[in-house]
Amino acid sequence: MKKITTLAAVLCLGINALTAQTQRTILYEEFTGENCPPCAGTNPYVDAAINPNFPAKIILLRYQCNIPSAPGAGSLYADNSSEVGTRQTYYAVPFAPYARFNGQHLPDPQSGGNDGHAVFIDPQYYPNIINDSAIVNAPFGLSLTYSFNAAADSVTINATVTAAMAYNSSTLKLQVSMSEAEIHFAAPTGSNGEKDFYHVMRKMIPNASGTTLQTAWTNGGQQSFVLKAKVPTYIHDKSQIEIVAFVEEQRTGAT
Numbered sequence: 465m466k467k468i469t470t471l472a473a474v475l476c477l478g479i480n481a482l483t484a485q486t487q488r489t490i491l492y493e494e495f496t497g498e499n500c501p502p503c504a505g506t507n508p509y510v511d512a513a514i515n516p517n518f519p520a521k522i523i524l525l526r527y528q529c530n531i532p533s534a535p536g537a538g539s540l541y542a543d544n545s546s547e548v549g550t551r552q553t554y555y556a557v558p559f560a561p562y563a564r565f566n567g568q569h570l571p572d573p574q575s576g577g578n579d580g581h582a583v584f585i586d587p588q589y590y591p592n593i594i595n596d597s598a599i600v601n602a603p604f605g606l607s608l609t610y611s612f613n614a615a616a617d618s619v620t621i622n623a624t625v626t627a628a629m630a631y632n633s634s635t636l637k638l639q640v641s642m643s644e645a646e647i648h649f650a651a652p653t654g655s656n657g658e659k660d661f662y663h664v665m666r667k668m669i670p671n672a673s674g675t676t677l678q679t680a681w682t683n684g685g686q687q688s689f690v691l692k693a694k695v696p697t698y699i700h701d702k703s704q705i706e707i708v709a710f711v712e713e714q715r716t717g718a719t
Contacts, residue, residue, distance in 0.1 A: 498654025535654035550672035637674035
């Protein structure tokens with residue numbers, strides 16, 4: 465069952481915080497695999513399209529998945545396969561590299577049957593989609609800060625969701641990801657030759673089910689959360705930790 469509409473997104477990297485306006489920040493979720501040869505070819509195009517607009521207009525969140533097969537020990541997929549699997553199931557991911565743009569897949573512009581292919585973020589397919597989508601107001605804003613404890617083995621996240629209009633929904637979730645901005649290996653972690661990885665989801669906080677939000681919102685209404693999590697031992701470089709948060713509305717029947 466396909467479902468989701470992303471209503472707001474925000475990124476917090478290092479010790480600095482970004483506060484989302486009601487202007488929408490696009491969330492681009494990519495499902496890619498360390499054993500996936502087309503993923504190795506596509507990811508540079510995704511990076512090239514998003515990097516000039518990151519994070520002011522668009523945020524990239526990558527899930528290292530088990531398509532076409534699961535890489536072994538020492539892979540990014542093996543570090544947290546269960547939460548990746550939850551997001552794969554949520555979107556009914558049919559292939560890799562696959563992506564969701566604000567919760568929706570991008571149609572194949574040539575009607576080739578590859579709806580949702582991650583490469584469609586490349587400007588040659590949809591030249592103005594990032595700029596056009598980023599100017600659309602979002603119904604919610606997000607403010608986000610986080611701090612490590614003295615041992616740098618746990619993190620406290622303060623998140624506030626603010627409604628920019630009256631809104632009613634029984635399916636709103638706050639999703640929070642602890643990601644790594646850059647991970648570099650001396651040797652490939654799978655069979656496709658990739659050694660360099662960017663904006664990889666490492667842990668969902670508290671988990672991949674997210675945090676349920678209230679159902680009825682008035683304009684200016686707020687809901688705040690304090691979330692705490694251990695920093696996983698498999699994090700390669702704590703200085704590269706980034707926190708990505710987004711509000712999603714879980715709708716049945718959405719593409």
